[in-house]
Amino acid sequence: MKLGTKGRYAVMAMVDLGQNGLSIPVPISDIAARQGLSTSYLEQLFLKLRRRGLVSSTRGQGGGYVLARSPDVITIAEIILASDEDIKSTRCSLKTKTGCHGDHGRCSTHNLWAGLERHIHDYLSSITLGDICAQAKNSPETQLFKEAS
Numbered sequence: 001m002k003l004g005t006k007g008r009y010a011v012m013a014m015v016d017l018g019q020n021g022l023s024i025p026v027p028i029s030d031i032a033a034r035q036g037l038s039t040s041y042l043e044q045l046f047l048k049l050r051r052r053g054l055v056s057s058t059r060g061q062g063g064g065y066v067l068a069r070s071p072d073v074i075t076i077a078e079i080i081l082a083s084d085e086d087i088k089s090t091r092c093s094l095k096t097k098t099g100c101h102g103d104h105g106r107c108s109t110h111n112l113w114a115g116l117e118r119h120i121h122d123y124l125s126s127i128t129l130g131d132i133c134a135q136a137k138n139s140p141e142t143q144l145f146k147e148a149s
Helices: 005-020 028-035 039-051 076-082 110-125 129-138
Strands: 055-058 064-067
Touching: 005 028, 005 039, 005 064, 005 076, 005 129, 028 039, 028 064, 039 055, 039 076, 076 110, 076 129
Parallel strands: none
Antiparallel strands: 055 064
């Protein structure tokens, strides 16, 4: 399973905003420069994040984006889903009548991958933007979230 650029970049931009835009609006161009990302790509992502109520914007001189809610209540899963990135590991959808094999139903490993999908979603739902910002501020070299061994 691979998380696409939309989800990764949205999380990167939101962490930047959580570190730099808690009280004053931050222009997208500043976030793009600090993160090494395309301004136009971030503009598209921030439209999605704004629609989902994760950021709010101010126009004009001194304008930009701020977090719409406390970073302690915004989960990483919310950010990824707001960017229209799916946390998906199966080929089929529960909403369709066809399964992994099209008309043939679900594959023999469907439940394995669906379980993995649930665990990933639960994990990303348990981590807040505030957690990531605090970890990055306190000790960028240490790992807050242990890798599986």
